[in-house]
Amino acid sequence: MITAENLTKKYGAKAVVDDVSFTALPGRITGFLGPNGAGKSTTMRMLCGLAAPTSGSSTVLGVPFHALDNPGRDVGMLLDASAQHPGRTGRETLAISAHLMGLPAxxxxxxxxxxxxxxxEGASRVRGYSLGMRQRLGIASALLGDPDVLILDEPSNGLDPAGIRWMRELLTSFAARGGTVLLSSHLLLEIEAVADDLVIIGQGRILAQGSAADLLATKGTQVESLDNAELGRALTTAGFEVTTTPTGLTTSATVEEVGRLALAAAIAVTDLRPSANAGLEELFFSMTAQHGREDVSA
Known part of the structure; x- marks a missing residue:
């Protein structure tokens, strides 16, 4: 489990992370989202003990990160895949980390x-690695100690479609075994495919958090009938919101309420269903439209 409580990080008078609180639970993948400059990386660095908060606190597996006896055995981190010694081979990179954790080479x-x-590839020097290979090596480093928690910042960056699919399967299987995953990525479709919970941040503050199912759920009903105009008037008269679509109507009424009104008005209904869930991209942009980076050309 990862817990952030009122985390704040200021540089001078500017708060880049402002009173951030959330929990990432075992057995679940938590997607941590926000536009560039939102405070995601700073928050993750505070969780991993790489930056001291101005105020607030965080715990990993119930204790502050610095209190873990052998952090690599408990928490796997990938915050910057380029932060690897270019003169070492991939195997040397992992073997040194294994030695520091008390693991065999x-x-x-x-x-x-x-x-x-x-x-x-493992015998090749890291300076010759592609971005995708560096990502794989960084993920190997994160998994090296067989941790219970993964904290990953843009782990799919540079991976080809097969690599992204592999990453998805790796994370879902890790969570299925009871692991905790905190995952930040700009690949919204990939987050939508794997995340159980979402935390959305903008300008250093939490904009929304909760289960992905709840945040993406869209209330209301989609309906098509043989007389959409008349059904729309009936719904409006009954006090429900109604929007005309290319094929029918969407309304704030429930499926049952639409059915009863259609029956009372003797209107034949050809399609009736709960509104489809909103996509993560739609949710993300609606939440963060006012919280992106300022236009530096202005």
């Missing part, structure tokens, strides 16, 4: 295989 070979880096 053979663990490096196991993780190279897990993330799909070949023996030859």
């Amino acid at each position: 053979s663990r490096a070979d196991e993780l190279l295989e897990v993330v799909g880096l070949t023996t030859r």
